[in-house]
């Protein structure tokens with residue numbers, strides 16, 4: 001093996017800078033995704049971090065009533081048929097022909113008076129239209145406007161001064177109306193959209209006329225239904241009990257906890273457990289884009305988690321031995337894992353955590369064989385819990401409660417199963433989803449919006465004084481090269497292509513456990529298949545129903561799955577102020593990741609390579625420090641935000657808001673001011689900021705808050721709002737926040 005490594009804190013987390021974990025956290029079922037092996041690592045970690053949240057169950061009382069149709073986007077407006085828009089009636093009938101014909105003087109006089117009043121009325125309407133004061137501008141009374149206005153008003157807490165605490169002002173009402181659902185450790189807009197998506201998918205998968213069975217349906221779509229039904233079949237799962245797991249353990253050589261075990265087979269067990277079974281007891285192995293040569297794939301090895309969310313939960317000390325992991329026969333392990341590929345000693349391997357690996361090797365050498373066996377098989381058992389009967393999940397409940405503060409699980413089984421189906425066959429499931437809900441016009445609209453945000457971002461670059469002209473020029477070129485993927489990958493709508501993707505993955509309705517095993521095996525073969533191929537630019541690592549978005553540094557691309565292109569992020573009939581404050585900020589956020597503390601190290605082709613002048617690197621570091629200290633000062637339950645850990649996300653939030661607001665203003669300049677929303681009593685500029693803030697309305701347990709502070713690269717939702725807006729002069733101006741108030745503290749941090 002030819003090992004190369006990046007320093008500590010290298011790339012491990014950068015592959016998917018998730019917009020939020022809350023969306024993704026719902027999704028970690030069996031925990032593997034065939035696509036984007038590079039992301040597997042991150043998703044794997046994510047599973048370690050979030051899987052518990054998912055496994056603990058939850059329920060939303062109204063869900064059964066909602067029906068999947070709620071998730072259907074409304075069609076685009078046809079020109080000229082909007083019934084209740086723009087019609088200004090002036091309250092009198094049309095006169096017949098010859099208005100001044102055979103009339104008396106009085107009639108003529110009255111006629112003149114009438115004309116004058118019409119003229120006066122016309123002038124009034126004109127003045128109102130020009131916007132003399134927000135409250136007098138014309139108001140949008142379409143159904144969509146009225147209904148979204150009602151939602152906004154309900155979420156607000158007007159007893160709070162927006163300049164004191166804008167999060168509480170924007171979300172206080174929402175928080176009062178949304179107690180944490182049973183079994184959940186956090187609850188937010190993201191969760192509720194995902195639940196709507198789940199409900200739609202349930203409807204499709206359980207429908208007697210399952211769309212996958214119709215002509216033109218694909219085999220892969222049929223697999224989703226079989227997989228889902230196998231998961232739903234609790235009777236069968238109960239009947240099998242622990243048998244499938246015991247059989248698996250015996251096949252791997254036994255476990256000293258459950259019976260006899262083979263003492264001399266450390267390497268053999270490690271190979272099977274981390275190869276075709278895709279567990280990661282000591283480290284992770286994946287195949288993904290080479291960060292220094294983005295046109296090729298390479299084997300990548302990184303540290304893996306244990307089980308608890310972070311090191312702090314263990315408080316263990318580690319040894320410090322300086323040899324490179326001799327406890328593992330790497331060629332043997334990698335050849336087995338990537339079978340049938342032929343590997344030899346010259347195979348390049350990228351290593352992200354050199355010291356970790358050295359220490360883990362030392363630990364393996366010093367630890368008793370029975371303990372190693374116990375641990376390796378335990379990772380397998382832990383991975384299997386979700387496909388076994390309820391007793392296994394119950395056994396985990398106490399741990400979950402102490403970690404996340406959730407009560408005993410109560411998620412409906414179907415909901416859990418939709419999540420697993422999405423994790424396993426997410427692109428086939430995505431085909432059903434987009435055919436049922438995704439408006440094909442959305443792609444074009446989103447693309448146009450991304451370009452508006454990109455332009456705004458570049459205009460922002462022009463106004464930065466800390467960056468030298470040459471680096472600035474390169475940054476603009478990088479922004480121009482950012483590649484976008486919207487909605488879903490095209491291949492999912494072609495039954496043959498979709499079937500090819502899942503070819504070799506056998507699914508049956510009879511055994512959920514076997515479906516899971518087959519999937520691990522299948523995904524390990526897919527991973528091996530990637531190594532000798534060039535990275536596929538169109539490979540997606542989030543499935544279409546996902547309510548999330550991400551930036552890929554090695555592809556310099558941004559991705560917005562269909563799941564997030566819905567209200568409240570985006571709706572064609574909502575005011576632009578809300579769309580720019582919603583999906584616009586998300587777009588700006590992902591785009592800014594290309595320039596955050598980690599993304600900036602990649603060039604426009606996605607290669608890890610220095611492309612900045614030294615002076616600008618220093619100025620960037622200084623500005624980053626400002627933001628680090630700003631967020632470090634925020635605290636929740638007496639525990640401070642980690643400014644370093646959240647730096648990249650905070651930069652993305654700040655840059656995203658700024659670009660989206662600029663893009664909104666430029667839209668207004670081109671199209672004129674929008675009508676106001678009724679009853680909200682906000683100008684449209686204010687509405688933009690409220691729309692942004694309300695995306696982040698959320699509730700959580702204190703355990704979950706602690707876990708987030710320790711592990712999440714994002715700041716807690718409250719500070720994503722407060723921190724970003726306290727840096728925005730536009731915000732302060734529109735809410736007239738006095739200098740020195742909490743939302744306008746006087747000192748601002750600005751990177752992008």
Ligand SMILES: [Zn+2]
Nearest residue numbers: 017018019652
């Ligand atoms: Zn992000």
